[in-house]
Amino acid sequence: MTLTDTALRSGRGTGRRGLARDVGIVLARELRPLRHDPFSVIFGMVQPLVFLALFGPLLAGTLGDRAAGTLGHDGVWQWFVPAVLVMTTLFGTSATGSNLLFEFQTGAHERMLVTPLSRPSLLIGRALKEMVPLAGQALIIVVVMLPFGFRLHPPGALLGLALLAFFGVGLGALSYALAIAVRRQEWMFWAVQQTVIFPLMLLSGMLLPLESGPDWMRVVARLNPLSYLVAAERDLFAGRLDSTAVLWGWVAALVTVVCGVAVGVRAMVRSAD
Amino acid sequence: MIHTTALTKEFVVGRQQTVRAVRGIGLHVDPGELVAVLGPNGAGKTTTMRMLTTLITPTSGTATVAGHDVVREPDQVRRRIGYVGQGNGAGHAHRVRDELVTQGAIHGLNRRAARRRADELLDTLGLTDLATRRVADLSGGQRRRLDVALGLVHRPPLLFLDEPTTGLDPQHRANLWDHVRRLRAAHDVTVVLTTHYLDEADAMAERVVIVDHGEIIADDSAAALKAKLAGDRIVLTVGVTASTGTDGAAGLARLAARLPGARDVVRQGDRVEAYVGNGPAALPELLRAAATAGIRVATACLYQPTLDDVFLALTGRSLREEGGVPTEAARTEVVA
Numbered sequence: 001m002t003l004t005d006t007a008l009r010s011g012r013g014t015g016r017r018g019l020a021r022d023v024g025i026v027l028a029r030e031l032r033p034l035r036h037d038p039f040s041v042i043f044g045m046v047q048p049l050v051f052l053a054l055f056g057p058l059l060a061g062t063l064g065d066r067a068a069g070t071l072g073h074d075g076v077w078q079w080f081v082p083a084v085l086v087m088t089t090l091f092g093t094s095a096t097g098s099n100l101l102f103e104f105q106t107g108a109h110e111r112m113l114v115t116p117l118s119r120p121s122l123l124i125g126r127a128l129k130e131m132v133p134l135a136g137q138a139l140i141i142v143v144v145m146l147p148f149g150f151r152l153h154p155p156g157a158l159l160g161l162a163l164l165a166f167f168g169v170g171l172g173a174l175s176y177a178l179a180i181a182v183r184r185q186e187w188m189f190w191a192v193q194q195t196v197i198f199p200l201m202l203l204s205g206m207l208l209p210l211e212s213g214p215d216w217m218r219v220v221a222r223l224n225p226l227s228y229l230v231a232a233e234r235d236l237f238a239g240r241l242d243s244t245a246v247l248w249g250w251v252a253a254l255v256t257v258v259c260g261v262a263v264g265v266r267a268m269v270r271s272a273d
Numbered sequence: 274m275i276h277t278t279a280l281t282k283e284f285v286v287g288r289q290q291t292v293r294a295v296r297g298i299g300l301h302v303d304p305g306e307l308v309a310v311l312g313p314n315g316a317g318k319t320t321t322m323r324m325l326t327t328l329i330t331p332t333s334g335t336a337t338v339a340g341h342d343v344v345r346e347p348d349q350v351r352r353r354i355g356y357v358g359q360g361n362g363a364g365h366a367h368r369v370r371d372e373l374v375t376q377g378a379i380h381g382l383n384r385r386a387a388r389r390r391a392d393e394l395l396d397t398l399g400l401t402d403l404a405t406r407r408v409a410d411l412s413g414g415q416r417r418r419l420d421v422a423l424g425l426v427h428r429p430p431l432l433f434l435d436e437p438t439t440g441l442d443p444q445h446r447a448n449l450w451d452h453v454r455r456l457r458a459a460h461d462v463t464v465v466l467t468t469h470y471l472d473e474a475d476a477m478a479e480r481v482v483i484v485d486h487g488e489i490i491a492d493d494s495a496a497a498l499k500a501k502l503a504g505d506r507i508v509l510t511v512g513v514t515a516s517t518g519t520d521g522a523a524g525l526a527r528l529a530a531r532l533p534g535a536r537d538v539v540r541q542g543d544r545v546e547a548y549v550g551n552g553p554a555a556l557p558e559l560l561r562a563a564a565t566a567g568i569r570v571a572t573a574c575l576y577q578p579t580l581d582d583v584f585l586a587l588t589g590r591s592l593r594e595e596g597g598v599p600t601e602a603a604r605t606e607v608v609a
Contacts, residue, residue, distance in 0.1 A: 022379075025375065025378050025379055028375070028378075029364075029367070029371075029372075029375045032367060032368070032371050032375075033364075033366040033367055033368075036368065036407075102365070103364055105360070106360050106361045106364065106365055107358050107359065107360020107361045107362055107420075108360075108361065108362060108363060108364040108365070110328065110358050110360060110362070111356065111358065111362030111363075111376075111420075111423060112379070113327075113328060114326050114327065114328060114351055114354070114356040114358075115351055115376070115379045115380065116348050116351045116352050116379070116380070116381075117379055
């Protein structure tokens with residue numbers, strides 16, 4: 001008996017496989033092409049910086065004297081940097097479905113379905129892949145912003161990233177479900193994704209403070225899970241780890257993950273039909 | 274290895290419309306068999322295969338694959354089968370060897386064992402030189418070989434191949450079958466495949482299952498199916514002289530009717546046609562009898578049936594019609 005045989009046999013003998021192990025396998029597979037093509041990652045990392053550099057000053061300038069009142073006393077960067085991280089997560093994970101669409105067409109996804117990989121791991125691993133470049137992005141953004149008066153609270157920042165990753169899994173799973181739902185009309189994926197993303201983003205107070213908007217917007221924002229996430233991230237990056245906003249952020253992320261994974265797995269199980 | 278009873282699958286396509294893609298398939302495959310599933314497009318071949326590989330859930334009926342029920346224990350089935358679908362199993366953005374190593378990890382191999390197994394398969398399928406290439410940069414034939422390699426990583430006792438050679442040129446097709454044949458010789462793998470190419474099913478499979486309209490309409494060895502349902506056909510013409518005209522043909526037809534298993538003897542001018550039991554033996558016998566009777570035979574042809582003739586006999590339709598090749602042309606092809 002060869003070594004391979006023994007390993008195979010022991011692999012077969014184990015009953016339930018760990019979800020974490022399967023997520024690890026899917027994540028590692030997704031990351032491998034990035035390793036061979038680091039340029040695309042680096043390019044992606046610079047984009048939020050450009051956004052930050054161009055939008056931040058405009059925001060502060062527009063608000064003028066009211067800036068301190070609307071954005072809080074931590075300053076514009078303390079308000080804006082966490083929001084840009086949420087935005088990057090939002091765009092990254094909500095696009096994961098398009099990767100999947102491609103593997104749907106080629107047959108790679110089908111091959112993975114006919115393996116003992118746990119179904120949720122196929123969703124979670126793919127969504128988490130978006131978080132790896134994001135962690136790098138966060139680091140670059142923070143380092144670049146430090147000279148401009150951004151203050152780093154390491155424990156809060158780390159917790160903030162963990163919360164983002166958690167939320168990203170839910171959003172990635174929803175994106176995955178969307179990809180499956182529209183797999184026969186590919187263009188629909190981007191149409192729906194864009195249609196959903198922009199209102200969600202504007203109604204979360206991510207880019208512009210909602211305090212200066214009409215009442216109805218503030219009411220709608222209260223129903224938007226992203227609002228809670230943005231507020232939680234701002235508190236975490238400011239070092240307020242025990243605020244109520246942070247708690248609500250985790251609740252919003254948890255709801256997103258539970259709904260996302262439930263919908264995503266359901267879609268996937270039916271995807272071959 | 275496979276046991277199904279009354280397996281059906283219905284797809285809801287419209288508000289009030291369902292398509293019965295598979296209507297009660299009972300299939301039994303023993304360990305070590307090589308079974309080819311044949312049928313026209315939309316016959317239910319792929320749907321059946323997708324049920325057996327846990328990709329879709331049957332509407333009714335049961336299927337036990339590699340000892341486990343496909344609905345109750347899909348995970349156990351997935352561990353024991355290899356599946357090569359119609360698409361490309363390897364992700365296009367990935368490297369050839371990476372995908373094989375990942376597949377090993379998925380099936381529970383540790384890193385070292387997964388790498389070793391990947392290298393083994395690269396070697397077996399002639400992909401070693403392409404190990405670090407991107408899948409997207411491979412040719413169709415290379416990609417197909419990689420798909421087969423992916424299906425074999427965990428040494429499954431049962432391998433499903435869904436149209437493994439579609440789109441390959443003849444050389445690559447032959448190559449791929451060579452690999453499958455060697456694999457079976459070495460590891461005694463049970464293989465279930467679907468194919469569009471009738472000659473492939475004929476040459477490769479010990480058993481041919483013909484599916485039409487979601488049902489199995491024939492299930493036997495290719496030789497038995499052809500003997501039972503189509504039969505050998507002989508066509509002769511007699512030499513025409515001024516004195517006798519085509520009279521010799523009438524005598525030849527009478528002689529042909531006496532051959533073992535002869536039926537449907539038709540004479541038309543100088544031409545005689547008949548179905549006979551054993552063509553290769555019957556033709557020389559008829560020629561000897563004709564010589565004894567003083568009939569001068571000008572030409573003699575033997576047409577042995579193809580699986581398409583079997584399908585034609587069963588359904589009245591030709592499988593090749595889809596490809597636009599007329600049946601007669603196909604027959605001459607075989608003779609030539």
